Amino acid sequence: MCDLCSVNATRLSRRGLVLGGAALAGMSMMAPGTAWSQDTPQNAISPDAALQRLMEGNARYAANTSANNDYSAGRAARVNAQYPIAAILSCADARVAPELAFDQGPGDLFVVRVAGNFLNNDGLASFEYAVKYLNAPLLMVLGHSNCGAVGAAIKVIKDGATLPGHLQDMIRDIKPAVETAEKSKPADLLSASIAENVRQAAHRLETASPILTDYVGSGKVKVVGAQYDLATGKIALL
Numbered sequence: 098m099c100d101l102c103s104v105n106a107t108r109l110s111r112r113g114l115v116l117g118g119a120a121l122a123g124m125s126m127m128a129p130g131t132a133w134s135q136d137t138p139q140n141a142i143s144p145d146a147a148l149q150r151l152m153e154g155n156a157r158y159a160a161n162t163s164a165n166n167d168y169s170a171g172r173a174a175r176v177n178a179q180y181p182i183a184a185i186l187s188c189a190d191a192r193v194a195p196e197l198a199f200d201q202g203p204g205d206l207f208v209v210r211v212a213g214n215f216l217n218n219d220g221l222a223s224f225e226y227a228v229k230y231l232n233a234p235l236l237m238v239l240g241h242s243n244c245g246a247v248g249a250a251i252k253v254i255k256d257g258a259t260l261p262g263h264l265q266d267m268i269r270d271i272k273p274a275v276e277t278a279e280k281s282k283p284a285d286l287l288s289a290s291i292a293e294n295v296r297q298a299a300h301r302l303e304t305a306s307p308i309l310t311d312y313v314g315s316g317k318v319k320v321v322g323a324q325y326d327l328a329t330g331k332i333a334l335l
């Protein structure tokens with residue numbers, strides 16, 4: 098933790114930023130959204146401003162007009178610090194890649210991924226770190242349509258199936274969302290469970306004491322739930 102803390106407690110000095118900029122001499126422009134050459138960290142913005150930047154990026158991605166494609170831009174400046182504008186809990190599904198889906202570059206997003214995008218204590222610690230030491234202003238739980246992990250949890254509950262290896266552990270953490278979704282007898286249990294799973298993780302982030310609840314309560318940090326649509330690439334807030 099010490100290495101991580103020291104990196105994130107250290108703000109790049111003005112001189113360091115200038116030198117970082119010099120290392121990039123000859124580059125005509127920074128990648129969109131990356132503000133590594135400025136004195137103010139790029140994530141010193143409001144939660145709403147961060148969310149707007151993500152949603153605008155998703156609009157570009159869905160329209161196949163992504164702008165973040167120069168991955169070496171700002172690389173030298175990124176060596177010493179990171180300033181993510183958002184921390185995102187996403188499914189490990191290969192079709193859902195937050196950096197791509199939000200058209201953000203390296204250093205822009207702090208991403209925690211696990212199949213079924215559920216939140217356990219390990220994931221929670223990562224979010225606490227992102228908020229307390231990296232100053233991320235926005236936390237997002239990102240589910241997606243047709244999630245296989247949530248579908249598996251439904252199958253286990255409905256059929257009493259037992260999955261091999263450690264897969265049962267994953268099911269255990271998704272099960273509460275499916276059980277809650279079931280109570281309203283939805284026409285589409287999978288969709289309802291996916292949305293409920295996002296809501297439950299977002300609620301846990303919002304109410305996680307002592308670190309996150311303090312930041313959320315003061316308005317410095319906002320938690321949102323969202324869903325990625327595999328068919329369109331569009332992300333909608335829940």
Ligand SMILES: [Zn+2]
Binds near residue numbers: 189190244245247
């Ligand atoms: Zn999934």
